[in-house]
Amino acid sequence: MHALLPTTTADWPLHDTAASRALEQAALAGHPPHTLIERAGEATARLALALWPHGRSVVVLAGPGNNGGDALIAGRCLAARGWQVRVHRIGPPPQAGSDAAYALRRAIDAGLVVHEGLPDTAVLAGRIDLWIDGLLGLGTRRAPEGGIAAAIRIANQHPAPTLAIDLPSGLNADTGQALGPDVTDADHTLTLLSIKPGLFTGEGRAFSGRIWFDDLATATATATAPASAPAPMPAAGAGAAATAILAGTDHIACWHRHHPRGATSHKGRQGDVVVLGGAPGMRGAAWLAASAALGAGAGRVYAALLEDDGQPWPARPELMHWPADRWVQPHGWRDAVVVCGCGGGGALLPWLDAVLHEAQQLVLDADGLNLVAAHEGLARRLAARRARGLHSLLTPHPLEAARLLQYSGVADIQANRLGAAQALADKFQAAVVLKGSGSILASPGQRPSINSSGSAALATAGTGDVLAGWAGGLWAQAPDASPHEVGLTAVVWHGASAAHHGGPLRAADLIEAMVARHPIS
Template identity: 60%
Template sequence: MLPVLPLSRDVLLHDAASSRRVEAAALARHPAHGLIERAGWAVARLALALVPHGRTAIVFAGPGNNGGDGLIAARHLAARGWSVDIRLVGPAAKAGSDAAHALHAARHEGLHPQLGAAALADLPASTDLVLDALLGIGASRAPAGDIADAIRAIETMRMRGAPVLAVDVPSGLDARTGQALGDAVVRADHTLSLLTLKSGLFTGEGRALGGRLWFDDLGEATGDPGDDAPGEDRDGIARLIGRERILRWQRAFARSAASHKGRHGDVVVLGGAPSMRGAAWLAATAALTAGAGRVYAALPDDDGHPWPARPELMHWDVERWSAPALGWRDAVAVCGCGGGTAIAPALSTVLHGSARVVLDADALNLVAADEALQDALRRRAAQGHPTILTPHPLEAARLLGLQAAADIQADRLGAAVALAARFAATVVLKGSGSVIASPGQPLAINSTGSSALATAGSGDVLAGWTGGLWAQSPGADPHDLACAAVAWHGAAAEGHAGPLLAADLIEAMAALHAAAA
């Protein structure tokens, strides 16, 4: 058993369906009730480690195998001298099931679970641990009735200071999407994912609701995506990526002793309308700091004044987009950062001719509102010109013709895949657990980052950094490059208390260059 984060390598993520396939294969390798006994013991071991001086626990157990895991854990805690208060919630377990076995074994050891209305009455004033074993991965609709009441009881105990350990996923959280299924959802301090890692723990609301994440494969080696993994173990729906992606990129594109700026490519940032110059400045500075050889900014109504504190950045007359002989086609075009509608004419030219394009912010909104720009974007892939899109949820909704960011958040994985397919591009759907999707590539979810990134301009920094990496590595796979950029962006914010201003974020990202030296 290990904490999941930080990662040392990619790991596979599963939803309920793929988890059940892995579970079925594992069950075939074990005697009856053997696997659930392992799972319950794993929960108990983590509880003992998290609360080494604990003596009391309250276990909320549902009718399925998740509840069975909790009952077996309760049995082990009681055997070690804990006073365990078990509350059974929901209908009776099916006869002969693992859950029924767990209940019988608990009673055989002298435990007396409370049932019915009594299960949710007379909560103790305090306890050393609350165990959420209500629903697990099978939940597909909003909790209601006694289950919802039990979830609210868990929250009451948490607010009184008791730590909450959730089994597999916090009850009320969708195991695939990371969204709360309804108003009642457990907010855990720790979550132990068993046998497989669930994608919903790492995107949407999953990171906020799951607390610190732990994993136990129950001896089945299901978390390893390597080529030597058994077939059923490679049946995941996504890969969880982390800092290793930064190191992978740095090794692949390390600078030689003979390097000079001409070998590291050019970036042109198209954006920065008069009232939004800061966005273009942040993107251009990020591209320069990432290592691009030369960085220009193409600003509507450019006044030609020097860039604040960054004299290395150069100006680019917007009219140069209509002059291919000047060489702009080979530069990486980062479009949209603070550009408003003023960049629309130049954006059309870029989409039709630039070899590599990163679209962010206002460029995405212009594409969403213009079918001609959408057609130009789709044609780029057929011409061998890759594109990376970096939308936040509302921009993604506009691109898919949906009404609100909530429509995207309801299924972030599906939305990213749909965008990548619609525009034949690599998509970075930003947010907690950014999702990276490309046609024909394994879906990825980023594990780095924190709420420190929730500041104005952090998206401009990501777009510029992506362009800066791409300028240095024109032959890089856009999906791998996007994964590296997103992991880098998030890693720089980890460990920061409070908001991280975008200009300071660039400096923190630069420090990760030094860490690899």
């Protein structure tokens, strides 16, 4: 059994519903009947015993399918260890001959009393140390209703913790979105046989609590060391190939291994970054991006401030102004990594076409993305960069992503974050970091990754500017690195630096936390 969140160090393959079903069928074919459901229930009971060693009373909520069967076996195993187990089975009877029917028969034969329907007030008034959610499983596509929905509400309103089997009931396994108003609010989730992407993005983290994985001794998913190059997208009909990767924090160490700073390094070898943005009233965004590029290790960082009012930069004397004559030179934007859009507003527009045409490495954020979304010519220019040998990394939040894809709003992006990130990457032929809970990194023709690091501490103004600047600073030092590698390293580093922060993390403090993760040489 493996702990996957709060943060994993290694990479793990993620399998959507179709791929998980294929893995399940292959595993069932290779084992005697009922072997896997027994292992699933036993694994659930082991985790319950490990997490609540002093627990003595559990309410098992079992639905009609195999997820309910897992819960019944877990209850049987806990009863054998001396726990008081009360089973409430909700929904129609399991199909004759199924694993779920087998689990129900074994539970009754073991002496468990299986109650049909919801727990009553007498049950709720008694001692409950744990709820086990085995109501709905992998294949659920409709909002919970009737007794299932009522059971979810009862468990959510009770103070005892909840352990969800495979995924919280009412959560979409592929997208991480709630199927309806009722979703199990789990303290822990044990995902079985395969790891589902919906647990790690969208609302998945909020509902899943700490996430654990058990492959039921079938080796369906194995942790791997991060690779320096992204894995190609699985071909159509590729069976149970992983549909995405859960990216671990080892990507930070991997970056240092592949892009070390030599003993004779100097600033001229660490690359230049130009931050284009910071219109009046929005100077802070450009300052944060530029400071982050410095913190990441770029040799020189310049500020190309829109409508420069001559005000000094706060606190960072290392930052330099981009000379006025460089703005209008034919190839003025070619010699550095350009981080464009942080606090730019509409004042960015006169310069954006030249940047899209010239910049060899471009990190496009915030107002740069909004202007591309609003001007078809700029969108075409951005999409054409890759064919011209130029490299782009886009860092939208969901609203910016909706504008770029011409969706009606954020809900359309959040409904399928993996699909939206890939659509952006394909449309603009660029690497894309779709920010948010479980940030996604997608590139054309590559398998997407979901970042395992990060927390709600990042939900403060300016942290996105820090991410864009940090990516620019990394890229300046490794100009041959792919935008996918740069973006994934930056987003994992960004999240890992905030993972254990107790409260909201101010963006300027985030930069210092990220600097602290540099290895000591």
